[in-house]
Amino acid sequence: MGKTVRDVLLRALKSLRETAFKEFKFKLEDLDVKEGFSKIPGGMLEKAEHVDVARLIIQNYTESYGIEVTLTVLEAINAREEAAKLMDALKTVDGYTFQEPSSEAGASYRAPVQETAQEATSRDEKHFVDRHRAALIEDVPLVPPILDDLFQDDLLTKQAYNKIYRKSTSEEQMRELYTFVNTWRDKDKDQLLKSLRKHHAPLIKKLESK
Template sequence: MGKTVRDVLVRTLENLGKKSFKRFKNKLNDWEFKEGYSQIPYGKLEEADEEDVAKFIINYYKEPYGIEVTLGVLEAIDERQAAENLRTALKTVSGCVSHEPAKREDQGAAAGGEQQTGDEKHFVDKHRTDLIQRVTLVAPILDDLLQDGLLPCEAYDTVRSINTNQEKMRALYDHVKSWGNKDKDKFLQSLIRHNPPLIRDLEEAKA
């Protein structure tokens, strides 16, 4: 069996050393998380070892947000080499490419290839409810996202195991909310490829 994300996180934390590992836990406790996510109670973190902290990160934040948080905390405590090593290691986890959060300069095209400005929502955010309720071919979309490196293996397997299309799409959106516009564009292209009538219908409604 190949390495998991948790294995790689454990190794990264073990390589920090005692002082840096303590700084990592302190910064993780002070981190400003996205809406819908909560802090790991410091009572749990204070005495936790590297394996415990890795487990908490995966349990509390799943993937890929747990990876994003870990990279952010490492860089915030000036452990940039550890962050770079983690990025490299994640590329080979279970044969999957790790998700790298989109940088600000990657924010870009909206639904029809038009540039978004200001606070304009991306097509997949604007039509979230309709897409969750009406997408009928979810499996090939998951395959595309796995291939593009937007879904790690564990997340892919989790979403695939859900029974209904609506629940699969709802679970998928837990990951979509952490993506930038460039990644959402890839998601949209997959939607267009596998559910074209629905996307045309939503485009016409938008117009």
């Protein structure tokens, strides 16, 4: 008997450490879903085991959208390796064709991109936006113009943009933005830095002088 979507989904959930699995359920409960679908109630997720969560995802979102939801949540908790393994595992499911979510699909997931040799060599050198993560979260006074730039550059989907924008303070918006930034390559982070320079030049100059 061949593998099913439910099989590979369950395997992906079981690969998460206990704390990551709890965070996965927390984010899943909070996820903004496409029109026509409803969020899974938190009460059903709180004590749910891996098998239960896999079943709830398929039942509430169907196989196709359920995989999209799962990848979105894995990205949000910075489980990029597990997301990549899930995508690979889907290729082994007979009769299933995985399609990467588009920005119009209402998902925030962006598939991991293979590193170039140069990126692999320099990946241990932290990018500016990673080195100064705490300061940027705390001190960036106005986030929406940055979101506009990132959305225009296709680094944020519409759903991700709206999710960040709805946060009540700039600090909360930046903290939510970093759940996506954590999965980006350096060239994507360069675009964020470019936007920060444009809108908050004094802050960036201050951080660069340290």
